[in-house]
Amino acid sequence: MYKSFDQLTITDDFLFCKVMSDEKLCTELIEILLDIQVDHIEMITSQFPIYPDYEKHSIRLDVYVKDSDKIFDLEMQTTDRFNLEKRCRYYQGLIDIDQLEHEMDYKKLKETYIIFLCTFDPFKKGELKYQVCQMMNDNPALPYNDKTNKVFYNIKAVDRTKASPRLQNFLEYLSTKKPCDDFTSRVDSAVYAAKTNSSWRKQYMTVGLWIEEAKEQAIKEGLAEGLTKGHAKGLAEGRAEGRAEGRAEGRAEGLAEGRAEGRADAKLEAAVIAVKNYHQPIEIVAADFNVPIEELESRLK
Numbered sequence: 001m002y003k004s005f006d007q008l009t010i011t012d013d014f015l016f017c018k019v020m021s022d023e024k025l026c027t028e029l030i031e032i033l034l035d036i037q038v039d040h041i042e043m044i045t046s047q048f049p050i051y052p053d054y055e056k057h058s059i060r061l062d063v064y065v066k067d068s069d070k071i072f073d074l075e076m077q078t079t080d081r082f083n084l085e086k087r088c089r090y091y092q093g094l095i096d097i098d099q100l101e102h103e104m105d106y107k108k109l110k111e112t113y114i115i116f117l118c119t120f121d122p123f124k125k126g127e128l129k130y131q132v133c134q135m136m137n138d139n140p141a142l143p144y145n146d147k148t149n150k151v152f153y154n155i156k157a158v159d160r161t162k163a164s165p166r167l168q169n170f171l172e173y174l175s176t177k178k179p180c181d182d183f184t185s186r187v188d189s190a191v192y193a194a195k196t197n198s199s200w201r202k203q204y205m206t207v208g209l210w211i212e213e214a215k216e217q218a219i220k221e222g223l224a225e226g227l228t229k230g231h232a233k234g235l236a237e238g239r240a241e242g243r244a245e246g247r248a249e250g251r252a253e254g255l256a257e258g259r260a261e262g263r264a265d266a267k268l269e270a271a272v273i274a275v276k277n278y279h280q281p282i283e284i285v286a287a288d289f290n291v292p293i294e295e296l297e298s299r300l301k
Helices: 013-019 023-034 084-099 165-176 182-195 198-241 244-276 282-289 293-300
Strands: 041-050 059-067 070-077 111-118 129-132 148-154
Touching (some): 013 059, 013 070, 023 165
Antiparallel strands (some): 059 070
8 A cells, every 4th residue: 555654664665765865875875785885976866767768668766876887776675576587687778778878889888786675585595685697607617797786685584694794784774673873873864854854745745646546537437438348248248149138137247347347447557657657666556556566567568
């Protein structure tokens, strides 16, 4: 269900994006997650859109970060949609397309890190961290570095002993929402500041109101379409029977089935609009419109 603004926490992508728009916090988080040094950040963009083509499936990256020679995409993932591998593949492709200008040499492509912070175990092996890098199957020792990295964190992992103390503290904060060191205290303060930001509250509530209105309109349109489809189907089936009784039964059955089909189809179309035009997270839209994620994803392709 669509949460109220007051119910949001750091693991909700809207609030996560707002908090990580702070350059210092975002830089520290990247360094904690990847155990690297970031020299300086050139750009941070929350909900960064990439549109490959009008008719193609666009994406909206939670927190998109550039430094001098790297690109980072930070994603907060609270719903297991069982498609992270393919999703990362698509994200990587569009990130590359977005940064490579016409006739630019491929050598100009920056190293990329796509990082998912999952509130579930994405690969069901109990690991804290899953990192994917390209390699040669027949000769693993042979260097093959295309400078692409995918990293998945399992926030719920029980064994965190392999993580640095700062990473352990951050993951604990994501789980409990209770700060336990200087960094998580500053993140928690940023969360509080974000939740008292009237502009961001209005922004979030505007989206919520639109979704509710879209749901109501979808139901109305679905009912109207269902009545029309049901009437036509019922009459056709009734005439085929050639009897007044058959016509009445067919019409009644068609009306019922048409109403259901019409409502479902209209709700699905409204959900597609919410994702495409208003760039809302697909899992939130699917839950709020009560439509299957698989059907919604299929319509978005």
